[in-house]
Amino acid sequence: MTxxxxxxxxxxxxxxxxxxxxxxxxxxxxxxxFPWLQESLxxxxxxxxxxxxxxxxxxxxxxxxxxxxxxxxxxxxLTRRGRLAFEEYTAALRALLDPGASS
Amino acid sequence: xxxxxxxxxxDPLALIxxxxxxxxxxxxxxxxxxxxxxxxxxxxxxxxxxLRYGPDGRVYVDLPDWLPxxxxxxxFIAAGITTGFAGSRSVRRTSGPTSRAGRLYGISWSISFFxxxxxxxxxxxxxxxxxxxxxxxxxxxALTGTLHMAGSAIWQDRQLFVLGAWTSLINIxxxxxxxxxxxxxxxxxxxxxxxxAGFLGWRRLR
Numbered sequence: 001m002t003x004x005x006x007x008x009x010x011x012x013x014x015x016x017x018x019x020x021x022x023x024x025x026x027x028x029x030x031x032x033x034f035p036w037l038q039e040s041l042x043x044x045x046x047x048x049x050x051x052x053x054x055x056x057x058x059x060x061x062x063x064x065x066x067x068x069x070x071x072x073x074x075x076x077x078l079t080r081r082g083r084l085a086f087e088e089y090t091a092a093l094r095a096l097l098d099p100g101a102s103s
Numbered sequence: 104x105x106x107x108x109x110x111x112x113x114d115p116l117a118l119i120x121x122x123x124x125x126x127x128x129x130x131x132x133x134x135x136x137x138x139x140x141x142x143x144x145x146x147x148x149x150x151x152x153x154l155r156y157g158p159d160g161r162v163y164v165d166l167p168d169w170l171p172x173x174x175x176x177x178x179f180i181a182a183g184i185t186t187g188f189a190g191s192r193s194v195r196r197t198s199g200p201t202s203r204a205g206r207l208y209g210i211s212w213s214i215s216f217f218x219x220x221x222x223x224x225x226x227x228x229x230x231x232x233x234x235x236x237x238x239x240x241x242x243x244x245a246l247t248g249t250l251h252m253a254g255s256a257i258w259q260d261r262q263l264f265v266l267g268a269w270t271s272l273i274n275i276x277x278x279x280x281x282x283x284x285x286x287x288x289x290x291x292x293x294x295x296x297x298x299x300a301g302f303l304g305w306r307r308l309r
Contacts, residue, residue, distance in 0.1 A: 017115060020123035030199035032130060040129035068195065071192065075198050093115055 006092045007032045010050050010058045015043070020060065020085055023078045031064060031075035052076065060085055130215065132186075132193035134304025138297045140182035146294030149173030149240070149286045156236060204257050211253075215246055225256030233282035244274040244289055261267045262307075 019056065022040055026032060032040075038048050055061035060082030064075040070074050151171035154164040189207065194205040217240050227235035251267030254260070272291035278284035 012115075014118070015119060020120040020121045022126040023122035024119075026125040026130075026197070027199075027201055030197050032126070033195075036129055036196040039128070044309045066198075068198075073198075077199070083233045090116070090119065097116070098270050 008089050008092075010054065010060065011089045013051075016055060017075060017089075018043075019048070019051050019055060020078065020082065020089075023061065023076060024083065024086050024098075026077060028083075029077070029098065031062075031077040033035060033068075034074040037076055055082065058082075058085075119128060124308075131188045131308060132194045134308065135301045136189040138301030138304065140178075140185045142294045142301060144175065144178035144182045144294075145196030145297065146290050147292030148178050150247060150293070151175070152236070152240075153283060153286035156233065156283060156286065158281060160233070161283070208254060208257060211268045212250055216243065219243065219246055237278065237285055240285060240289060241274060241278045244270060244277075244293060248274060248294075254256050262300065262303060265285065266296055269296050 011017050018041055019037075022037060023032070034045075034048075038045055041048065043051075052061055052063060056063050060079060062077050062079050064077075066073050066075060105106050108145065132182050148171065151166065151174055154158060155166045155168065155171050157163050190205065190209050194209075196202075223235075223242060227238060230238060246270035248267045248269075250272060251263050253267075255262075255264035255267060270293055273288050273296075274285075277288035277292075
């Protein structure tokens with residue numbers, strides 16, 4: 001399959017699609033800590049940080065620095081805009097896969 | 104662009120489902136750790152009660168009279184520590200409404216069991232041994248069923264509702280059948296119910 005203009009280029013990169021997909025499994029307003037997202041994805045911390053920054057720049061992911069007790073913690077969630085973009089992306093994918101279903 | 108970005112749309116959909124399932128598995132407590140310790144505690148503990156304090160005062164196995172209660176309490180403590188540990192570890196992996204709900208739900212179990220213990224401890228002395236045993240076991244099993252059903256509303260988990268309703272039903276049947284029978288019904292029905300729930304929950308996450 002060649003590149004398709006309807007697919008959001010921010011999400012349509014394997015690493016970022018994986019990050020956004022994982023975060024989409026959280027309920028609205030829930031956040032996951034960085035190490036557990038990292039373990040879930042099996043990515044290196046550096047690689048995950050790079051992609052998170054791109055997603056944050058696009059306004060898709062919210063990064064919160066906080067403390068759990070005395071330990072600093074980084075919490076992550078999809079923004080409303082990120083969730084919407086992910087939903088549109090999956091809808092576009094499904095339409096590409098099965099064009100008859102949407103018409 | 105990375106070469107791996109170029110892929111057929113059939114793969115992204117599978118990838119999406121895989122990563123969503125991975126994250127849920129990562130943050131949810133292992134259902135086996137949440138249910139099996141309680142399931143086996145009920146199965147073993149209440150079976151000992153049935154064997155020592157059978158229906159109509161029958162003694163099927165002449166165990167020391169303190170043994171069933173001590174074993175049940177030790178198994179409950181072990182189960183409480185296991186689920187408390189597994190649950191709080193899961194709660195700390197996320198932050199937000201679900202994590203807060205998990206913490207409050209866990210505390211609700213502790214407070215409600217403690218308050219029933221205070222009540223039963225106060226009035227059980229005025230009852231016969233068999234009636235006091237039925238009050239303790241029947242009350243605690245009723246509370247367990249209720250909390251499971253309430254939990255199903257919090258977690259939107261139909262399976263948890265079935266477990267709670269099942270636990271409540273066998274408790275009512277056991278209470279109607281009377282002391283001795285209650286222990287047997289709760290041991291087999293309740294214990295097995297939680298072991299099955301742990302297995303189904305684990306299989307669903309796998």
